[in-house]
Amino acid sequence: xxxxxxxxxxxxxxxxxxxxxxxxxxxxxxxxxxxxxxxxxxxxxxxxxxxxxxxxxxxxxxxxxxxxxxxxxxxxxxxxxxxxxxxxxxxxxxxxxxxxxxxxxxxxxxxxxxxxxxxxxxxxxxxxxxxxxxxxxxxxxxxxxxxxxxxxxxxxxxxxxxxxxxxxxxxxxxxxxxxxxxxxxxxxxxxxxxxxxxxxxxxxxxxxxxxxxxxxxxxxxxxxxxxxxxxxxxxxxxxxxxxxxxxxxxxxxxxxxxxxxxxxxxxxxxxxxxxxxxxxxxxxxxxxxxxxxxxx
Amino acid sequence: xxxxxxxxxxxxxxxxxxxxxxxxxxxxxxxxxxxxxxxxxxxxxxxxxxxxxxxxxxxxxxxxxxxxxxxxxxxxxxxxxxxxxxxxxxxxxxxxxxxxxxxxxxxxxxxxxxxxxxxxxxxxxxxxxxxxxxxxxxxxxxxxxxxxxxxxxxxxxxxxxxxxxxxxxxxxxxxxxxxxxxxxxxxxxxxxxxxxxxxxxxxxxxxxxxxxxxxxxxxxxxxxxxxxxxxxxxxxxxxxxxxxxxxxxxxxxxxxxxxxxxxxxxxxxxxxxxxxxxxxxxxxxxxxxxxxxxxxxxxxxxxxxxxxxxxxxxxxxxxxxxxxxxxxxxxxxxxxxxxxxxxxxxxxxxxxxxxxxxxxxxxxxxxxxxxxxxxxxxxxxxxxxxxxxxxxxxxxxxxxxxxxxxxxxxxxxxxxxxxxxxxxxxxxxxxxxxxxxxxxxxxxxxxxxxxxxxxxxxx
Numbered sequence: 141x142x143x144x145x146x147x148x149x150x151x152x153x154x155x156x157x158x159x160x161x162x163x164x165x166x167x168x169x170x171x172x173x174x175x176x177x178x179x180x181x182x183x184x185x186x187x188x189x190x191x192x193x194x195x196x197x198x199x200x201x202x203x204x205x206x207x208x209x210x211x212x213x214x215x216x217x218x219x220x221x222x223x224x225x226x227x228x229x230x231x232x233x234x235x236x237x238x239x240x241x242x243x244x245x246x247x248x249x250x251x252x253x254x255x256x257x258x259x260x261x262x263x264x265x266x267x268x269x270x271x272x273x274x275x276x277x278x279x280x281x282x283x284x285x286x287x288x289x290x291x292x293x294x295x296x297x298x299x300x301x302x303x304x305x306x307x308x309x310x311x312x313x314x315x316x317x318x319x320x321x322x323x324x325x326x327x328x329x330x331x332x333x334x335x336x337x338x339x340x341x342x343x344x345x346x347x348x349x350x351x352x353x354x355x356x357x358x359x360x361x362x363x364x365x366x367x368x369x370x371x372x373x374x375x376x377x378x379x380x381x382x383x384x385x386x387x388x389x390x391x392x393x394x395x396x397x398x399x400x401x402x403x404x405x406x407x408x409x410x411x412x413x414x415x416x417x418x419x420x421x422x423x424x425x426x427x428x429x430x431x432x433x434x435x436x
Numbered sequence: 437x438x439x440x441x442x443x444x445x446x447x448x449x450x451x452x453x454x455x456x457x458x459x460x461x462x463x464x465x466x467x468x469x470x471x472x473x474x475x476x477x478x479x480x481x482x483x484x485x486x487x488x489x490x491x492x493x494x495x496x497x498x499x500x501x502x503x504x505x506x507x508x509x510x511x512x513x514x515x516x517x518x519x520x521x522x523x524x525x526x527x528x529x530x531x532x533x534x535x536x537x538x539x540x541x542x543x544x545x546x547x548x549x550x551x552x553x554x555x556x557x558x559x560x561x562x563x564x565x566x567x568x569x570x571x572x573x574x575x576x577x578x579x580x581x582x583x584x585x586x587x588x589x590x591x592x593x594x595x596x597x598x599x600x601x602x603x604x605x606x607x608x609x610x611x612x613x614x615x616x617x618x619x620x621x622x623x624x625x626x627x628x629x630x631x632x633x634x635x636x637x638x639x640x641x642x643x644x645x646x647x648x649x650x651x652x653x654x655x656x657x658x659x660x661x662x663x664x665x666x667x668x669x670x671x672x673x674x675x676x677x678x679x680x681x682x683x684x685x686x687x688x689x690x691x692x693x694x695x696x697x698x699x700x701x702x703x704x705x706x707x708x709x710x711x712x713x714x715x716x717x718x719x720x721x722x723x724x725x726x727x728x729x730x731x732x733x734x735x736x737x738x739x740x741x742x743x744x745x746x747x748x749x750x751x752x753x754x755x756x757x758x759x760x761x762x763x764x765x766x767x768x769x770x771x772x773x774x775x776x777x778x779x780x781x782x783x784x785x786x787x788x789x790x791x792x793x794x795x796x797x798x799x800x801x802x803x804x805x806x807x808x809x810x811x812x813x814x815x816x817x818x819x820x821x822x823x824x825x826x827x828x829x830x831x832x833x834x835x836x837x838x839x840x841x842x843x844x845x846x847x848x849x850x851x852x853x854x855x856x857x858x859x860x861x862x863x864x865x866x867x868x869x870x871x872x873x874x875x876x877x878x879x880x881x882x883x884x885x886x887x888x889x890x891x892x893x894x895x
């Protein structure tokens with residue numbers, strides 16, 4: 141029983157990172173109808189910025205928040221200077237997806253050039269403490285992250301459903317032309333969307349670094365794969381779905397690998413993706429996504 | 437003086453795909469396609485040894501025989517005013533930390549050249565980038581031998597990379613010394629099969645033998661858990677360890693592998709191992725996953741007697757682990773120049789003063805990979821000086837019959853000894869160290885595992 145509970149905690153620990161990164165992916169998708177393959181590397185890059193601030197004497201929690209702010213700026217500028225020139229979502233979406241893959245490489249090598257490729261040490265934002273529960277232990281760090289995740293998902297749910305900005309973001313995704321006609325500033329709105337996504341990504345990055353106690357240029361690559369799976373599972377247009385998807389993928393991976401001997405660590409990626417495949421066969425829009433409805 | 441190296445990008449410079457790049461792109465696309473599979477890429481790092489105070493006894497070892505080669509030129513690369521040495525390692529991409537090995541070799545060559553070189557000839561290094569891709573290492577070996585005409589190869593990084601070079605030489609019938617390869621893969625210590633390649637790092641199996649020996653002495657009924665990388669690096673440790681505990685009271689009670697390419701940490705494996713009731717742990721993991729695993733162990737509340745690999749014991753990785761590394765044990769064959777406790781050692785002082793003179797930046801002086809390169813340089817220079825002449829098979833046969841050699845920053849008391857097929861591994865002694873108060877503290881005497889490791893060869 142202790143072992144089972146411990147595995148659940150392990151699953152949550154992994155899942156919370158996937159969830160946050162999936163949230164960033166979903167926010168961009170909701171705002172601009174695009175997938176950003178550079179999301180993970182953007183997160184890594186801003187995490188290095190946080191680390192640079194830490195190195196300069198800024199407390200880690202403050203550096204995390206500042207990195208999210210800087211991330212917002214980078215995301216917004218990226219959209220304004222690069223993506224919008226490719227025509228935004230009305231241009232060739234494939235071209236933009238390829239550009240984000242290019243960004244992936246540029247950010248990865250860029251971080252290596254600026255900060256070196258040796259890993260750098262970072263502290264844990266919520267400390268090294270540990271809480272015992274039914275004979276198993278969960279770190280205070282993971283509990284803290286779950287709290288942050290809850291705040292994020294509620295915040296973004298409210299943003300999209302209850303605010304004018306959220307309405308504008310949804311309107312722009314739905315139909316840019318109509319949105320512009322009713323007076324929505326399309327480019328500024330999308331800049332905010334990309335900025336928000338990068339800010340969330342920065343949190344995913346700093347939390348990953350915090351969990352591993354180190355930051356290195358490749359730290360977000362595996363998480364990105366899981367995050368895409370999480371977003372697919374939850375539904376690409378549902379922030380809540382992304383979070384649930386992230387936690388489910390984390391739990392399923394951990395439990396299946398832990399209890400099914402045939403699926404050892406070598407096949408760790410498999411269970412989560414099989415689950416995604418099964419869910420998609422039954423519900424193509426994902427668990428919480430809205431079905432595509434085309435006008436006849 | 438024609439010192440130094442040329443650093444040259446190979447082939448189509450613009451594309452620069454790294455091992456990880458290909459994987460990343462593939463992975464990103466697979467994420468869409470919902471299926472992902474792990475793939476290649478191996479990781480090695482570590483320490484070597486380096487300066488030429490040799491007491492070589494060249495016994496009649498005749499393993500490297502030109503008659504076995506369809507294409508043989510014994511003095512190419514060493515018949516002019518310089519001795520040209522080739523090298524290939526990742527200068528770009530994910531594994532470019534290992535490019536520091538080149539920096540170390542180069543500094544040592546310049547240091548040696550300032551002291552008159554070898555037999556009046558200057559050492560020259562030609563180093564090419566392989567981005568850790570075995571097929572590019574193979575192409576580099578072709579360029580180095582066919583176009584650059586190097587005399588020998590030195591310090592090539594990576595097990596798979598060296599295997600691809602080995603295969604290239606076998607296919608083309610060439611016999612070119614591949615010296616001090618930067619991997620401890622036991623398969624390269626098999627001169628009966630291939631006398632033209634020799635390890636430059638302690639055999640990974642040697643560490644396992646040492647840990648088994650340590651347990652038998654200090655914890656004879658130890659129940660051991662093993663966490664290892666699922667590649668030839670991890671396998672080398674596991675195989676040798678199981679072999680070494682045969683017939684003793686030490687048992688392996690749980691095993692887990694870790695895929696550094698598909699997992700960001702080994703939390704799940706640690707949970708499983710902690711639940712096994714093991715009281716000792718062999719951590720056959722390197723690079724960043726190693727300190728991360730130590731963190732997970734700390735989080736789990738499990739307190740096994742943990743052995744970390746020599747390649748994980750570097751300052752950079754141990755600093756990442758911080759308090760989580762306290763009480764772990766490891767082994768040493770060389771001094772770590774970044775360790776304050778080693779600053780008074782003459783060989784470390786030589787590295788720091790002479791290295792700085794010949795191009796090493798302050799951060800290089802604390803870098804274990806630079807130190808490893810320096811040691812490789814020192815190894816080669818003493819070997820060439822010990823060889824009866826600058827001829828490939830003679831150098832190789834000398835390499836297989838060195839006795840009690842000291843060079844570079846090898847620990848005082850460590851003697852590099854080889855004796856053909858009977859004893860193919862230069863390092864056979866290790867010093868146990870315990871992580872205490874954020875430092876490695878030597879424990880007991882340097883132990884000679886020569887007889888035990890002899891049984892481990894061939895991998």
